[in-house]
Amino acid sequence: MTAVEEWDEGPFQPEAITVRVPAKINLSLSVGPLRPDGYHELVTVFHAVSLYDEVVARSARGIALSVEPLRRDSDVDAVPADERNLAWQAATLLAERCGVEPNVRLTIRKDIPVAGGMAGGSADAAATLVACDALWGTGLRRDELHDLAAQLGSDVPFALHGGTAIGTGRGEHISPVLASTGLEWVIAVLDAGLSTPKIFEACDARRRRSGEQAPAPGVHPDLMAALRSRDIGAIGAALYNDLQPAAVEVLPQIGELLALGVAAGACGSLVSGSGPTTVFLVDSPLAAANVEAELRASGRCRAVRRARGPVPGANVVNVR
Ligand SMILES: C[C@@](CO)(OP(=O)(O)O)[C@H](O)COP(=O)(O)OP(=O)(O)OC[C@H]1O[C@@H](n2ccc(N)nc2=O)[C@H](O)[C@@H]1O
Numbered sequence: 001m002t003a004v005e006e007w008d009e010g011p012f013q014p015e016a017i018t019v020r021v022p023a024k025i026n027l028s029l030s031v032g033p034l035r036p037d038g039y040h041e042l043v044t045v046f047h048a049v050s051l052y053d054e055v056v057a058r059s060a061r062g063i064a065l066s067v068e069p070l071r072r073d074s075d076v077d078a079v080p081a082d083e084r085n086l087a088w089q090a091a092t093l094l095a096e097r098c099g100v101e102p103n104v105r106l107t108i109r110k111d112i113p114v115a116g117g118m119a120g121g122s123a124d125a126a127a128t129l130v131a132c133d134a135l136w137g138t139g140l141r142r143d144e145l146h147d148l149a150a151q152l153g154s155d156v157p158f159a160l161h162g163g164t165a166i167g168t169g170r171g172e173h174i175s176p177v178l179a180s181t182g183l184e185w186v187i188a189v190l191d192a193g194l195s196t197p198k199i200f201e202a203c204d205a206r207r208r209r210s211g212e213q214a215p216a217p218g219v220h221p222d223l224m225a226a227l228r229s230r231d232i233g234a235i236g237a238a239l240y241n242d243l244q245p246a247a248v249e250v251l252p253q254i255g256e257l258l259a260l261g262v263a264a265g266a267c268g269s270l271v272s273g274s275g276p277t278t279v280f281l282v283d284s285p286l287a288a289a290n291v292e293a294e295l296r297a298s299g300r301c302r303a304v305r306r307a308r309g310p311v312p313g314a315n316v317v318n319v320r
């Protein structure tokens with residue numbers, strides 16, 4: 001066969017696309033007032049970390065979806081494998097937007113803790129947009145994918161973006177942050193999950209009880225200055241989450257773990273988003289090993305993981 005004949009075969013039709021997508025933590029999460037649409041105005045510093053889900057999109061007729069653990073200790077029991085799954089909704093939305101049939105078999109390989117405040121469902125939705133766009137050849141620009149992502153959930157646009165970025169509005173408006181250093185994390189995964197809307201409600205209830213008005217949300221300048229520096233101690237001291245007191249109130253063992261990790265040598269500790277996952281910033285391999293060992297020994301964690309950030313958002317890692 002000549003080279004010319006090979007070119008005449010027509011466009012390449014992929015059979016399967018694999019997209020890898022990271023979990024997020026919120027280096028700061030400032031929650032403002034409840035809006036009339038049921039969301040809270042917020043300002044957050046998102047940070048993508050090296051805990052990943054993978055989504056494989058294969059040619060099919062109609063939509064099918066399955067969920068598998070990526071590692072032996074990954075938990076997938078609470079993840080719906082039907083139209084309630086945010087990945088299913090992402091495929092449907094993209095197909096409607098582009099006027100194509102939603103023909104895809106999705107396999108979600110999960111490692112991001114479920115209902116852990118690390119935006120696993122949002123990550124899978126972002127990965128599905130990228131995977132189906134490649135599989136179907138719909139060729140949307142990143143800003144067009146971003147618009148669809150924002151319709152699926154407040155955290156979905158950041159999962160496309162990755163890195164370290166400020167989220168405003170209900171979290172869907174993203175602008176990148178210049179961070180000059182990589183960060184190392186120890187992550188404590190609990191057996192329990194927490195519901196995001198319930199923790200926002202608990203935050204409002206705490207404010208009502210104490211007569212506190214919801215402030216206009218913002219990012220503390222100390223955190224931005226610390227991120228521009230290479231001062232891990234300053235970053236650790238500036239970590240901040242308005243939802244943390246509510247998460248600790250609902251699940252007091254979170255507070256005990258936060259204290260344990262700091263006593264073991266972490267430079268800073270934080271509940272990730274609405275929890276219950278807790279994350280610990282460490283400045284050396286020795287500190288990481290100490291924190292990890294103490295968290296494991298507490299017997300309160302389903303898994304203890306190490307991760308680094310920032311890492312890129314959803315991207316194609318394999319095409320067949
Ligand atoms: C708290 C955060 C912090 O990044 O993350 P998680 O802990 O869920 O990972 C996010 O704000 C969660 O974003 P996401 O999980 O995408 O929420 P959505 O599906 O958009 O909204 C679910 C529900 O959470 C509440 N919600 C969410 C975002 C927001 N700015 N204000 C809210 O009050 C609303 O009750 C909403 O109905």
Ligand SMILES: Nc1ncnc2c1ncn2[C@@H]1O[C@H](COP(=O)(O)OP(=O)(O)O)[C@@H](O)[C@H]1O
Nearest residue numbers: 079085086114115116117118119120121122124
């Ligand atoms: N692809 C998905 N992965 C995980 N959970 C999903 C997914 N699609 C829908 N869900 C539902 O979303 C809820 C929140 O899960 P998740 O996104 O992991 O947590 P969080 O909102 O705390 O970051 C789960 O309890 C589950 O019922």
